[in-house]
Amino acid sequence: MSAPSKWPLPESGIRFMTPSFMIEKLARHPLTKDCYPTAIGYYPSAAGHRMQRTRHDDNLLMYCVSGQGSLTTDDWQGKIRPGQVLLLPQGLPHQYKADSRDPWTLYWVHFQGASTGIFTQYLGYREGTPVVDAGLSPTLTANFNSLMSVRRTGYSARAFINAANQLRHVFSEMALEISATQANTQHNFNLEQIQDFMREHIDGQLTLEQLAAVAVMSKYHFSSKYKRLTGYPPIKHFLNMKMEYACQLLDSSDLSVNAVAGALGYDDPLYFSRLFSKTIGTSPRSYRASIRR
Template identity: 65%
Template sequence: MSTPSKWPLPQAGIRFITPAFMIEKLARHPLTKDCYPTAMGYYPRASGHRMLRERHDDNLLLYCTEGRGQLAAGGWSGNVGPGQIMLLPQGLTHAYEADPGDPWSLHWIHFQGASTRVLMQYLGYREDRIVTDAGVSPVLIGAFTSLLEVRRTGYSTRAFINAANHLRHLITQMTMEISAHAGRLQSGFGLDQVQAYMLEHIDQTVTLESLAGVANMSKYHFSNRYRELTGYSPIKHFLNMKMEHACRLLDSTDLGVGEIARRVGYEDPLYFSRLFRKTLGRSPRDYRASMR
């Protein structure tokens, strides 16, 4: 395991190391062996904070929420600022330090497991992409803070199993925040605005032209950009939103399938049912029965 820095903790700082006996349990347990935390913490305004690791046994994520610092890893070097995430996979030699005049605040976590290489790639790690940008996200800050609560459980095995799975959720949440932030930064493209428009018109049919108009882009560039950010074409994503809404109605109301079809923009219940089965793998009635 890579040792965290020895930076002197202030009162608001946190540094927690998973004990060796718990790491052994997590490495064997079927619910945690793919990904589990070995150390985590929070360094506020970390003046004087620096670290050099020629040998790096863990995977490490560092999320800067204010201030600045510098990072050198592999063949990459550069500055790091608020909202950026440093992706340091196992085996990557690296060095980093807080800016002397404007020291960073960091949420950080060391982790290991059989699937960590895949998770790092899912976050976007490449040899030439060590730092990615999620913006300063209250969602991510809250997730890191929640994860740190495991240090108050008296080394409860169940709590650490929960924390390990919470870590996987944090990583997938990061990818969503990275994607959303990229959409906000894209000149002339507001992903949140487009998806809000979709939700407002969930009971209607929308065209690619109308969605591109909301984004003030050509159909071609809008469609390509939307797919880059979400992994779906705009119309396919709108269909998924409709099916999600239909699932909520099936689960939370006693409305008939025909009425639910109309509430998501389909006059023909049979056509709606075919789309639902194609998306969810079961009919609306089977879905409702399984939920109840």
């Protein structure tokens, strides 16, 4: 594997490497072989931190939470600022260093596994684009701190299996943060505001024109951007929210199916039931019966 830098570690810093015998276990175990950590760490105010690798044998993710640094690869060069994530997949030569005046603080993880390429692409890595913006997220820093608790387990195999799956959770949580940050920074597209508007009108109907007006965009541009960020066309996503809320009402109340339909703005209960069945895969009555067995 690619060894971490030999940056002098301060008392509050963390550098932990998974031992080779554990890496061999993780590479074979069915619960971890797709993705597992080979080294993890936390470098606070890392003055003098730098690294150059012409050969990169594993994958590296670095999350900058304060300060600045810089990164150079064969096809990218630039400054790194707080909230940004460096994605350096296996085989990508690179060099990076902390800023001399305002050195970065980093969480980082080296990782291997059969599906690491899928994870880095899911996080947004593309050739020529090794840096993505996740914003400053307390949830992510808490997840990294939780991941690093594995270093105090006496090399427990079960603890490392848990850590490998925690790492997958870190990646999936980071993907959500990246998506939200992209939505809020690109063209002033406030995805959270739009979805709050949807929830405020969960008891009625919304048109594409109304949603586009909230975003102050043409309906065609809005629809394209919304789908790119969420995976759904906006009206389809609004329908999913309505059916999600319908499930909550069926779970937590004694409202009749007709009353649930009315609470969601449907005058025709049969039409509501058809939409519910198409989305959830079962009728409202069957859904309620299944959860109350």
